[in-house]
Amino acid sequence: MSSNNNKQDNKSKEKGFQEWPSDRFLESAAGIIVGLGVILLALLLMQIFWPENNQSKEQIQEITAIIETLGLFAGSIILFLNFRVSNRKVELTESTILTELFGKALEQLGSDKIESRLGGIFSLERIAKDSPDDCRSVLQLLAAFVREYSKEPGKDGKIRIDVQEALTVIGRYNEAKDNTLIHRLDLSRADLTLANLEGANLGKVNLYRANLTLVNLEGANLQGANLNKANLEGANLEGANLIGSELMGANLMAASLSKANFKEANLYKVQNLPHLQIKLACNWDEAIYTEAQWNIEKQIWVIADASENESKIEQIKQDND
Numbered sequence: 001m002s003s004n005n006n007k008q009d010n011k012s013k014e015k016g017f018q019e020w021p022s023d024r025f026l027e028s029a030a031g032i033i034v035g036l037g038v039i040l041l042a043l044l045l046m047q048i049f050w051p052e053n054n055q056s057k058e059q060i061q062e063i064t065a066i067i068e069t070l071g072l073f074a075g076s077i078i079l080f081l082n083f084r085v086s087n088r089k090v091e092l093t094e095s096t097i098l099t100e101l102f103g104k105a106l107e108q109l110g111s112d113k114i115e116s117r118l119g120g121i122f123s124l125e126r127i128a129k130d131s132p133d134d135c136r137s138v139l140q141l142l143a144a145f146v147r148e149y150s151k152e153p154g155k156d157g158k159i160r161i162d163v164q165e166a167l168t169v170i171g172r173y174n175e176a177k178d179n180t181l182i183h184r185l186d187l188s189r190a191d192l193t194l195a196n197l198e199g200a201n202l203g204k205v206n207l208y209r210a211n212l213t214l215v216n217l218e219g220a221n222l223q224g225a226n227l228n229k230a231n232l233e234g235a236n237l238e239g240a241n242l243i244g245s246e247l248m249g250a251n252l253m254a255a256s257l258s259k260a261n262f263k264e265a266n267l268y269k270v271q272n273l274p275h276l277q278i279k280l281a282c283n284w285d286e287a288i289y290t291e292a293q294w295n296i297e298k299q300i301w302v303i304a305d306a307s308e309n310e311s312k313i314e315q316i317k318q319d320n321d
Contacts, residue, residue, distance in 0.1 A: 101127060102134070109145055117162040121145075125169045135173055142166040143185045150190045159195045167192070171200025171220070184226075203241075233272075243283075244300075257281040266292060266301050275319040285313050 101123055108120030121142065128138040146166050154160035174185060188208040196216045204224040212227075214234045221241045229249040240260045247265060253272035263283035267273070268291055278284045289312040292301040303309045 106141075109141075114162060118165060121162060121165050121169060125173075128169065128173045135175075139170055139174060139185055142170055143187055146170070146187055146192075147190050150192060153191075153193075157194075159193060163192075164195060167195055167197060167200070170205075171197055171202060174201045174203065174205065188226075252277070262287040264288065264301065268292065275316045278316065285317070289313065289316075 105120040105123040105127070108116045108123065111117055111120070124138045124142060128135040146163055149160060150163050152160060154163075170185065170187075185205045187210055188206050189210060190207075191211040192215055193211055193213045194215065195212075197220050198216050199219045200217070201221045202217075202225055203221045204226075205222075206226045207230050208226050208228050210227075210230045212230055212232045212235050214236075215232075216236045217240050218236050219239045220237075222245050223241050223243045225242075225245045227245055227247045227250050230247070231251045232247075232255045233251055233253045235252075235255045237260045238256050238258045242265045243261055243263045245262075245265045247270050248268045249271065251271045255277075257277060258280045260281040261283055262278070262281050263286045266288045267278075268288060278287075288301055288303055288309060290309040291304045293304060294300075295302050
């Protein structure tokens with residue numbers, strides 16, 4: 001696993017146990033309780049065998065009750081410590097199994113046989129499903145696989161089966177909230193021609209200069225995605241969520257935009273986008289068509305000249321050609 005993933009694992013484990021006392025504290029507490037119990041037991045024996053001042057039976061019974069209570073506390077702590085040890089052994093076993101499965105999947109991905117590569121992808125999907133802490137590493141690995149092998153076309157010029165399957169897993173398990181500017185999934189420059197990404201979750205994914213010719217992105221989530229200079233010629237974007245996405249310099253020739261949501265999308269210098277075509281989309285009049293700067297603190301695009309952008313929107317509204 002990657003070092004970043006190990007850090008996340010450690011943090012998650014610490015978070016999972018932070019509400020419980022530490023083992024060292026519990027061991028010390030158990031030792032103190034046992035020590036007190038031994039002292040009280042010695043006092044009890046002294047009262048029984050060497051009575052002084054005619055100690056009453058009530059006092060002896062009180063000492064006995066205290067010893068029993070301390071014994072219960074000590075026993076409970078010892079049982080809890082045993083539970084913690086057993087639980088950590090189970091976690092270690094599961095971690096070992098995942099590590100072996102991950103290693104085997106990596107080996108399969110590098111195979112010359114399509115069956116082995118698909119097996120590796122299915123194994124990685126299982127890890128992503130069963131271990132949320134490792135999901136991010138799995139998706140980053142699959143993204144690297146797509147970038148590397150998407151340049152090799154499949155039969156009849158279509159996208160390779162294993163690349164399509166890797167994309168399907170990415171679109172199924174990707175969480176946009178995990179895609180910060182630093183850690184967003186990287187599919188830049190990948191050739192995804194004719195890929196089927198219908199309904200895929202590609203929020204905030206980096207698709208810079210990706211070839212998305214004739215790709216089916218109907219109903220896909222591309223919110224906040226980087227599509228700058230991407231080739232979307234003939235792509236199906238019907239009903240796609242493109243809120244806050246970046247399409248600066250992208251090619252949208254003959255792309256289907258019906259009911260696609262372009263709210264706050266950056267369309268500065270977009271290529272081959274007739275006015276009638278963009279008006280088939282939703283919230284096209286809330287998009288950005290002129291130069292803008294990215295505000296890091298607010299995480300939004302700030303239009304350099306708002307009046308110029310409004311003028312561009314008005315021009316599109318009045319153009320019926």
